[in-house]
Amino acid sequence: MAQMTSVHIKPCNIGQSEAHNQRTKAYLDHINAEKLYIRKDLIPKNQSWISELQGGMTLRQYYDAIGRMVKGKTGRAMQTKERERINKKTGKVTKIAGCTPLREGVVVCKADTTMEQLLHFADLCRQRFGITTIQIHLHRDEGHCLDPNDNFTWKPNYHAHVIWDWMNHETGKSYKLDNEDISLMQDMAAEALEMERGVSRSETGKRHLERNDYIVAKQKRELDESKKQAEKLAKENEQKVLACEKLNKEIHDKQMKANQENGSAILSGLANLAGKGKYAQLEAENMAMRQQMALLPEKIAQGVAERTAELEKVCERERRIAEVRLVENNKLTQSYNSLLKKSQNDKKSYEAALSQKNCIMANLISAFQKAIELLDVVCRKALKAVIDFAKKPIARRFTYEQACAVNDFLDVGSDRRGAADTLITLSRPFLTENEYTKGRQEVQNVENDFSTYKRMLQSQEEKIASPRHGRRL
Secondary structure, three states: OOOEEEEEEOOOOOHHHHHHHHHHHHHOOOOOOOOOEHHHHHHHHHEEOOOOHHHOOOHHHHHHHHHHHHHHOOOOOOOOOOOOEOOOOOOOOOEEEEOOOOOEEOOOOOOOOOOOHHHHHHHHHHHHHHOOEEEEEOOOOEEOOOOOOOHEEEEEEEEEEEEEEOOOOOOOOOOEEEHHHHHHHHHHHHHHHOOOOOOHHHOOOOOOOOOHHHHHOOOOOOOOHHHHHOOOHHHHHHHHHHHHHHHHHHHHHHHHHHHHHOOHHHHHHHHHOOOEEEEEEEHHHHHHHHHHHHHHHHHHHHHHHHHHHHHHHHOOOOOOOHHHHHHHHHHHHHHHHHHHHHHHOOOHHHHHHHHHHHHHHHHHHHHHHHHHHOOOOOHHHHHHHHHHHHHHOOOOOOOOOHHHHHHHHHOOOOHHHHHHHHHHHHHHHOOOOHHHHHHHHHHHHHHOOOOOHHHHHHHHHHHHHOOOOOOOO
């Protein structure tokens, strides 16, 4: 049976989207595993694609650039908040939704879905609706385990996040898609990913549930199903008991009737031996009934044992999960109490040491900042460019302006290598180890070949003037 796919679209949360989709360390360190379970060993199997149209900008910067574009095209600021319009004649109030220039779609995938298929789907959407894809992130590391300590119970949730630029950059207005367009998009996703289209909401009447709501609803359905099975089993057992009682009554009634017709137990026994009279026939029927009754307890016991075993497995699984969570909770509670007690005992000494450390650090930073202020304008501008670049996790190359600032400083004297070493040394106190390494490498790139940044600027200007397209990371 073919797997079904669907596309759920909502406004892009630009504050969290990149951290979630790119699995940043800060995001993984603070994630709530009970709401979203991610296997870190599967993260390398994820794939990401970012359009060249984004030009090294973050989603926030891209969003702000769209706002400036809308202002330039329409002459007014982009309306992002919901507002009300009142008909002066009728007094009727109509709510107008705010503009959402960036939207994010979650596409249900299968294990072998490729980035090429998702890019094909994105291209179909651009051709049909005009919306432009700027990011795609294929996730294979999300899901849940029936048993948290057993990866063999892993149930993956294969899906992709597609981020669209929903604006027409020629008119400065957003594209308008109705229900028929969204339904057509579902068909296009099924065709591009070689999957079966999900049943339309207009047919099922069901609304889309977010991930956590869906899990709660699924658990409720499983609990209701378990209750129904238990009730069905109890009814079956009750019916079998009634059947046994009915058979016992029939045997007793026939035995009494046979004794009355034959006169006495002795005559009945003689008639039975001779094979004469109605008793022989009744006794044969009684024997058949006894044989059926003898088999009933065994069948009932077997049915009860099978159903009981199924329920015991479900209960055992839930019990094991509850025990694991209880143990983890106890560990966390013990650790918290221990830290709390230790912090109370060492509070005074810790505060004194912390105050002394902060004072020393403040003096050092103040002294270093005063030294920086003594530098000339060219040096300060280059130093600021290196620090700003190194502290942005998503920045991979200097912007053209940053590269120019660094190059101007390197050209002050005849020794570009010495100037580069001086610049990166001055930036060291403001950066972490990874940021320092990142900044040093980019300064060396400017030192060795500044013309690369000129070519990058020229290429970006050409792309703005040419039809929109993307590239694979």
